[in-house]
Each structure stands twice: as C-alpha cells, then as structure tokens.
Amino acid sequence: MRQQLIATPIGTLQLVSEKGVLIEINWENKYRAVAEATREDGELLSLAAAEVTHFLKGEQRSFTVPIEPRGTVFQASVWRELRNIPWGETRSYHDIASSLEKPSASRAVGAAIGRNPLPLIIPCHRVIGSNGSLTGFAGGLTIKRQLLLIESRQRGLSFR
Numbered sequence: 360m361r362q363q364l365i366a367t368p369i370g371t372l373q374l375v376s377e378k379g380v381l382i383e384i385n386w387e388n389k390y391r392a393v394a395e396a397t398r399e400d401g402e403l404l405s406l407a408a409a410e411v412t413h414f415l416k417g418e419q420r421s422f423t424v425p426i427e428p429r430g431t432v433f434q435a436s437v438w439r440e441l442r443n444i445p446w447g448e449t450r451s452y453h454d455i456a457s458s459l460e461k462p463s464a465s466r467a468v469g470a471a472i473g474r475n476p477l478p479l480i481i482p483c484h485r486v487i488g489s490n491g492s493l494t495g496f497a498g499g500l501t502i503k504r505q506l507l508l509i510e511s512r513q514r515g516l517s518f519r
Contacts, residue, residue, distance in 0.1 A: 360393040361400035365408045367415050369502045374407050376400050380427040381407050383476045386498045411479055417509050420446035422480045430474060437471035444485045447510040451489040473497060479506070 360377045373390045375383035381403065385391060406424050413419035428438050440458055444450050450458075452465040452472070459468070475483045478498060484506040488494045496503035 360391075361404065362391070362393045363401070363404035363408060365411065367411065369415065369498065369505055372411065374404050374411070376403050376407075377427075379403060380425045381477065381480070382427050382429060384411070384478055384480065386478075389497070414479060415506075415509065417512065424480070426477055426480055428476045428481060430471070430476070433467065434471040434474055437468055438475060438477075438481045441472070441475070441481050441483055441486065444482055446482075449485050449487045449507070452486060452494075453489050455486060469495065485510075 360375055360382070362376075363374045365372050365374060370387050372387075373383070373385040374381060375385065375391060375393055383391065384407075403424065407422075410419060410422050410424055414422070428435065430438070436459055437455060440455050443458075452468050453462065455472075456462055456464040456468045461467070472483045472486055473495065475481050475497070478484065484496060484498075484503045493500050493503055493507075
C-alpha cells in the first residue's frame with residue numbers, strides 16, 4: 360500500500376492505493392500507517408488528488424480514478440447504490456434500504472455507510488435523515504454540511 364496526503368478545504372486527507380487502484384480516503388483522525396507513494400503509485404494518487412481537489416471546488420461531479428472499495432457483499436451493494444445518487448441530490452437511509460429491496464434495513468445501511476472506505480468518491484455525504492436532517496458522517500457533520508453546500512450552491516437547495 361502507498362499513500363499521499365493532500366491539503367483540502369475540509370482538512371488533510373490521506374489517499375491510499377494498492378496495485379493500481381485507490382482503496383481508501385481517510386480523514387485526519389483515521390490515517391493508516393502505509394508507505395509513501397513510489398513514482399508508479401504517484402501517478403494514480405496524483406490523479407486522485409486532482410479529482411478530489413476539483414470536486415471540492417465544485418468543478419468536477421464524478422471521478423475517473425480506478426477504485427476498489429473493500430467490504431462485505433452487503434456493504435458493496437450499499438456503496439454501489441450511493442454512487443447512483445446524482446451530484447447535488449440527497450437520499451435518506453430508508454431510500455437506500457428500499458432501493459436495495461430491504462426497506463427495514465435502514466440501520467444496516469447506516470452501518471455500511473459508516474464503513475465507506477472512499478468518502479467523496481462513494482458519496483455517503485449525500486445520505487441524510489428521512490426528515491431532512493444531517494445525521495452521522497465519519498468526517499463530522501460540519502464537513503458533511505460543507506460538502507452538501509458545495510453541491511447545492513448551483514441548485515438552490517438548503518439543508519438543516
């Protein structure tokens with residue numbers, strides 16, 4: 360595994376790659392001990408860093424960097440569903456559970472979202488409470504609000 364740290368408006372993020380794919384984006388309080396990037400890994404991590412930077416400026420709405428999130432089959436199904444939430448839109452935990460044909464699995468969906476290894480790319484910040492409130496986010500609710508504001512500015516939305 361290799362890493363690169365990038366300074367962003369939401370704090371310093373750790374990008375982690377392995378075998379030509381991005382496997383994690385970690386918040387400052389969740390850094391993993393890994394080696395610095397080699398030249399080969401550096402290209403992938405540079406692409407990821409550029410895409411994250413452009414995303415956080417509202418200049419990019421999707422990612423092309425190759426990813427490989429690691430988790431259970433259920434977690435992977437939740438993460439795939441999160442990637443279907445359009446930029447600037449939100450869904451509730453219940454919406455995600457229902458889309459997976461497991462309408463009573465909102466808590467399990469929340470747990471899977473909490474283990475998302477690639478926040479921003481797998482946009483867990485777009486999941487809110489059924490009543491429209493901001494709930495749980497590994498990066499903290501202040502950062503979740505910032506991310507939603509970045510995406511909503513052009514759409515005229517507001518969040519509680």
